[in-house]
Amino acid sequence: MLETISELPPTLFDVIGVFGFGLYVLNYTMLTFHRVTSHCKTYFAINLVAASMVLTGMAFSFNLASALIQMFWIGISIAAIIMRVRTSKGETMPAELA
Template sequence: MSQTFQMIPPSLLEAIGVVGFGLYVLNYTMLTMHHLTSHSKTYFIINIVAASCVLIGLIHSFNLASALIQGFWIVISFTAIFVRLRPSKDASLA
C-alpha cells in the first residue's frame, strides 16, 4: 500500500490536501451564509470529503495532530449521517 502512495508525486498529494482545505472553507462559508444547515447530510458529506483530502495530503508530510483531527471529523460526520438516517422515535409513534 505504501508503495502505491510513493509513486504519487508529492506535489499532487499536497494539491489534494489543499483541495480539502478549500472544501472546509467552502462548507463553513455555506453554513455561515445559510446555504447549508448543520443538520443537512450534505454538510457532513462535504466534511468527510474535506477530511479525506487533507489526510491524503498528509501522506507526504505526516503530522499526527492533524491526522487525528481529520480522523475525528470523518468519524463524527459518519456518526451524524447515521443518526439522521435512523428513523426517529417520534416517527414510530405516528
C-alpha cells in the same frame, strides 16, 4: 499498492490536501450564509470528504495532531450522516439529540 502510492509525486498529495482545505472553507461559508444547515446530511458529507482529502494530503508530510483532528472529523461526520439517514427513514431521534 503502497509501492504505487509511493511512486506518485508528493505535490499531488499537497494538491489533494489543499482541495480538502478548500472544501472546509466552502462548507463553513455555506453554513454561515445559510446555504446548508448543520442538520442536513450534505454539511456532514462535505466535512467527511474534506477531512479525508486533508488526511490523504498528509501522506508525505505527516503531522500527528492534524491527523487526529481529521480522523475525529471523519468519525463524527459518519456518525452524523448515519443518524440523519436513520431519522429520514422514519426512525425517531432521541429528544435530547434533536
